[in-house]
Amino acid sequence: MxxxxxxxxxxxxxxxxxxxxxxxxxxxxxxxxxxxxxxxxxxxxxxxxxxxxxxxxxxxxxxxxxxxxxxxxxxxxxxxxxxxxxxxxxxxxxxxxxxxxxxxxxxATAGNHLEYKTRVLGGFPTYLYPIGYPWLSFLAGAVLAAYGLTRLAKKGQVM
Structure with missing residues (x-):
């Protein structure tokens, strides 16, 4: 063995x-x-x-x-x-x-991705992802839905 x-x-x-x-x-x-x-x-x-x-x-x-x-x-x-x-x-x-x-x-001889000058951006997305994905995508969807509904309401096509 x-x-x-x-x-x-x-x-x-x-x-x-x-x-x-x-x-x-x-x-x-x-x-x-x-x-x-x-x-x-x-x-x-x-x-x-x-x-x-x-x-x-x-x-x-x-x-x-x-x-x-x-x-x-x-x-x-x-x-x-x-x-x-x-x-x-x-x-x-x-x-x-x-x-x-x-x-x-x-x-891939470094074991992980190397930055060209500094390692600042190595952890940056890690901290933003939990905030950005669920909350910012929800806000963007809500804003677009509200915009779409107001456009339809102005045309009189909302039920």
């Missing part, structure tokens, strides 16, 4: 070169066949429309903390000719290039 969650290092080898960080990641051993590493690793195919090139992007989130402020990321850009370009950056550097945030959100 396999354990539910395991901490283990993941080895990354690209074209015979070792890019392993040695830091353990948490994964479920029963999901090894499906290559799900719980938001630690992901692959994307990135197309540069200006240069008309394609690259495979391996995104790795470093660190065990799910909080973006404490996370670091590594990008491995692998071109068609096999060249590998590595980028290592922290959360502050991530915010300086919006493309990094976009790619991390597409890959």
């Amino acid at each position: 396999l354990p539910k969650l395991t901490l283990a290092p993941v080895d990354i080898h690209i074209n015979g070169n070792d890019f392993s960080s040695g830091k353990p990641i948490e994964f479920n051993p029963s999901d090894i066949e499906t290559s799900r590493y719980y938001s630690y690793l992901d692959l994307l195919l990135v197309k540069d429309l200006d240069a008309k090139t394609e690259s495979v992007l391996l995104i790795e989130r470093l660190g065990a903390s799910p909080q973006p402020e404490k996370s670091n990321w590594r990008f491995f850009w692998i071109s068609k000719d096999g060249k590998v370009k590595e980028e290592l950056f922290n959360n502050k550097e991530r915010k300086q290039q919006s493309s990094r945030t976009y790619l991390i959100n597409k890959s």
Whole structure:
């Protein structure tokens, strides 16, 4: 019987070169066949429309903390000719290039959606939804119904 969650290092080898960080990641051993590493690793195919090139992007989130402020990321850009370009950056550097945030959100390696500059809007809809959905939609419906009834009353079509 396999354990539910395991901490283990993941080895990354690209074209015979070792890019392993040695830091353990948490994964479920029963999901090894499906290559799900719980938001630690992901692959994307990135197309540069200006240069008309394609690259495979391996995104790795470093660190065990799910909080973006404490996370670091590594990008491995692998071109068609096999060249590998590595980028290592922290959360502050991530915010300086919006493309990094976009790619991390597409890959889901952050664990949750990242904001581009600030996390203010991350919780904003959460507080407005319970107020806005039932009450504001009721008020809007009541106003529209009252407007419709007054228009019909002016035309003499109300029973």
